Amino acid sequence: NAGVTQTPKFQVLKTGQSMTLQCAQDMNHNSMYWYRQDPGMGLRLIYYSASEGTTDKGEVPNGYNVSRLNKREFSLRLESAAPSQTSVYFCASSEAPRDAFFGQGTRLTVV
Amino acid sequence: AQTVTQSQPEMSVQEAETVTLSCTYDTSENNYYLFWYKQPPSRQMILVIRQEAYKQQNATENRFSVNFQKAAKSFSLKISDSQLGDTAMYFCAFMKRGSNYKLTFGKGTLLTVNP
Numbered sequence: 001n002a003g004v005t006q007t008p009k010f011q012v013l014k015t016g017q018s019m020t021l022q023c024a025q026d027m028n029h030n031s032m033y034w035y036r037q038d039p040g041m042g043l044r045l046i047y048y049s050a051s052e053g054t055t056d057k058g059e060v061p062n063g064y065n066v067s068r069l070n071k072r073e074f075s076l077r078l079e080s081a082a083p084s085q086t087s088v089y090f091c092a093s094s095e096a097p098r099d100a101f102f103g104q105g106t107r108l109t110v111v
Numbered sequence: 112a113q114t115v116t117q118s119q120p121e122m123s124v125q126e127a128e129t130v131t132l133s134c135t136y137d138t139s140e141n142n143y144y145l146f147w148y149k150q151p152p153s154r155q156m157i158l159v160i161r162q163e164a165y166k167q168q169n170a171t172e173n174r175f176s177v178n179f180q181k182a183a184k185s186f187s188l189k190i191s192d193s194q195l196g197d198t199a200m201y202f203c204a205f206m207k208r209g210s211n212y213k214l215t216f217g218k219g220t221l222l223t224v225n226p
Binding site: 045 | 161163
């Protein structure tokens with residue numbers, strides 16, 4: 001029972017490089033989310049997808065793009081990484097307020 | 112927009128004692144949910160307890176209970192019989208009903224349980 005799986009778990013990028021964070025869930029949830037966690041800031045919503053084929057901006061979307069590839073997968077792309085994007089990234093999925101599940105997180109460092 | 116405030120960046124408690132973590136929130140909504148999440152050093156986000164705003168009864172999950180004061184917009188977490196494994200960052204979170212289940216988090220409280 002995998003739940004929400006994120007890859008990679010750790011990544012170091014150089015400023016200006018691009019990368020895609022992958023997320024997949026096996027719980028047949030309609031809604032998926034990307035959050036970032038910074039020290040002293042809690043978790044903040046970057047983008048979310050309420051259903052397959054739809055995406056919407058959250059609180060801090062600048063510098064990111066997302067793709068809801070199918071019901072299972074929701075990816076987050078950094079086109080040109082900046083040091084300000086150094087953070088821990090969490091993918092989550094939900095079907096109802098009682099069922100928010102988080103992945104293990106990706107620690108990204110941009111140097 | 113909703114805001115969630117956790118006024119205690121760090122707290123500590125002795126093993127087997129009771130500790131209360133504070134959370135206040137600001138919203139004009141009437142239908143919403145409140146959560147406490149635990150994040151141990153493993154980084155995994157673990158749901159501890161949830162409260163539905165329309166329910167007056169405070170939620171309880173084993174050693175964890177909340178004191179939900181809707182009028183005061185307060186949602187504190189009480190941990191009884193603290194255990195070493197309770198050492199973690201704790202986040203309070205708010206979800207507006209019908210908002211596609213988006214969560215708004217507080218900044219967290221780092222709880223250390225001492226032997």
